[in-house]
Amino acid sequence: MAHLTSMLGIWNSNPARHTPAEDLQGLVAGSLIAALGLYFLAQVGLLTGGMAGLAFVLHYWSGWSFGLLFFVLNLPFYILSLRRVGVDFTLKTFLAVGLTSFLVEIExxxxxxxxxxxxxxxxxxxxxLGFGLLALYRHRASLGGLGILAVYVQDRFGVRAGLVQLAFDLCIMALAFAVVSPSVVLYSIVGAVVLNLFLTINHRSDRYIALR
Structure with missing residues (x-):
């Protein structure tokens, strides 16, 4: 019993490292919450920033599956992740993106x-989305794409991931004017600001020791 509870993280003696079971529940919970956030946005035709935002733009323009677009668009960024962030982060992110893409489709x-x-x-x-990403970040994962780049920039240069993501989000919103109405873009900007402010306030690698 002691071995089982230790494996599950209930009696984890090292607070600076997550057990595999802790990482698994973090990835599943983060993906579930993030997928629900994306589903809320999709129900009224909104979008968000990052690679999910680009997937939304292409989805509204072409009618193709959002989940499939989100999964495929993230594939090139795993090269950067492998080279700059590491195998562990890349594998976790690949799983999180795949699970989130699947969950959005069946929601x-x-x-x-x-x-x-x-x-x-x-x-x-x-x-x-903010809560989902926060859970993933704290287990050394993200929702891929620009999130990978944002986490890398934070770790390398000390610029908070939320601020990095916000800059890219504004570019995505500018592209959105080509496929949706200005009011949709306005509401989407509100959601993106809420998301990134939440991450900026709550995600700091120097505050959460398990990220080290």
Missing amino acids: SRFLVIQSIAPIWAAILGGLL
Whole structure:
């Protein structure tokens, strides 16, 4: 019993390192919450920043599956992740992206939202994405793409990941004007700001020792 609880992290004697079981629950929980945030945004035709935002833009423009686009667009960034961040981070991120992509596609089978105001969807979607990403970051993973770059820049140069992500998000929002209405972009910006402020305030590698 002691061995089992230790493996699960209940009696983890090293607070600076997560056990495999702790990492697994963190990846699953983070992916579930992030997928729910993306689902809220999709229900009212909103988008977000980062690679998910680009996947949304292409999804609204082409009608192709968001989950598939999100998974495929992230593939090139794993090269950077392997070279700059490490195998462990890359594998965890690959699993998180794959799981999140799958969950977004099947979410409607378990949850049907008949009506929600765009501004509320933007705020809730942004917060849920923030909580999901925070869980993934704290287990040395991300939702790939620009998140990989953001975490690398934070670790290498000390610029917070949320601020790095926000800069890229503004570029994604500019592209969105080509495929959605200005009001949709405005609501989406609200969600992106909520997401990135949440990460900027809550994600600091010097505060959370398990990231070292």
